[in-house]
Amino acid sequence: MGTRKTKNGWILTVVFSMISLLYLYPIVLVFVNSFKKKAYISKYPFKIPTDKMYVGMENYVRGVEKTGLFSALGWSLFITVFSVAVIILCCSMCAWYISRVKNKTTSVIYTFCLFAMVVPFQMEMYTLSKIANMLHLDTPWGLIIIYLGFGAGLAIFMFSGFMKSIPLEIEEAAMIDGCTPLQTFFQIVLPISKPTCITVVILEVMWIWNDYLLPSLVLDTKKYKTIPIAVQYLKGGYGSIDMGAMMGVLVISIIPIIIFYLFCQKYIIEGVIAGAVKG
């Protein structure tokens, strides 16, 4: 039994190594093609760019120029960081309140949060973009407020699920020692909730960074683009895509994600598991 298992294990390692290489192939393919002259990309996508096809960094330069990619990168970063920070702060506070104060209002809020998680975005997209326009929320700053409203359901649900399990005695002791509710929350409850914070951060970052439809409808896209909007912008109005520029833009968009992933992999995977168990 023992020997059979190790032998099988060795074969499995080889098989899965090959599958993993195949799994990475689409990304490698984009990378390889990003150095190819644009006329050759659709024609010979699987060929290595040799002297005649090789164009160096030309595709990258053109892609960045056409889409304003670096400013899009900046706005994506700005929107994601601040939206997630605001969501964490406001929703954790709200969740603590509704898990400690029991009355009709708080139970209605909780029900709304569950409800919000089921409603598809298409139900809201038209009216939301009109309301955002009317209230002048069509800037990256306004978008943060909208993301708070839209991300509140999941975040409050996750936070209150955790905070219900914190023993009340800890908070009561703090209050008896003279802490105000604000001090109790920031010095005791929030530090205890750190694992849930990480989970919510991971889930919201993965959503907001990659979100295309909401920002493309709400933002004034002539002035502000996010990464997905910049990529889709290359498609333009009618038909043909500049495949060279597209490859360059795709590579530049993927690199930050892969770096982020390799550094925070442990948290990301734990966050996904924790999010799934509670969701």
Place this chain on the structure above:
Amino acid sequence: MEKAIKKYFPIFVLPTMLAFAIGFIAPFLLGIYLSFCKFTTVTDAKFIGISNYTKILGDSVFIHSLWYTALFTVVSVILINVLAFIVAMFLTKGIRGTNVFRTVFFMPNLIGGIILGYIWQLLLNGILAHFQRTLTYSSTYGFWGLIILMCWQQVGYMMIIYISGIQSIPGELTEAAKIDGASSWQALRHVTLPMLMPSITICTFLTLTNGFKLFDQNLALTNGAPSRMSEMLALNIYNTFYGRTGYEGVGQAKAVVFFLIVAVIALVQNKLTRSREVQQ
């Protein structure tokens, strides 16, 4: 303590609730109202009863996209979950390199749908070119292209959930089954799978709603071509809103129908699988 906290309502709850009201509740209610109206902007809405809804019934493109989406969802739910489960079983056997494989399989989840769509467009069109075809040759190519893309993206995510589920099954249970003479198939069928029901519930729910609500990948990969035949529900609703003036009301009515379908699926699916979970 409750009383002390209660006074802090404006600080703790109000900011979130204001944003929630602007970003979620107001658009939702307005959306329901507008689905009974004719309008081109929010301010010129005229109440016209249910005629937006009756128009949907005669919209053959919408009906087609409904079935196309339903079929896509069924196929993708089955394929993604079966593949993710098989991979998870292998990656919990303690083979060498497990962590590397897990890292690789999960990675596509962090890349956005638009970017994924263009990556796969390049690869799939490259392969199809050998057969003088493209992804937009017929809706069947778009369908399977999208299935392959979604498997590539989501198998890793579901695999992570299955792995954590498998690892939480106490080892004694499978040992006991083995001692009682169960074959590995029987142990899988009667011990592992029932114990995994919570993970299966979550994964089916996630893949089901992801499939039904799919938009970005559909937009980037085929954009509904040829002639709106590979258009899924979400994209159909989007095109109804922004493709044709005068049809905003119909678009909103479609959105309400879409919401109802998603809500019913979520409720039914949750009831069904929860009832089959093993009590621990």
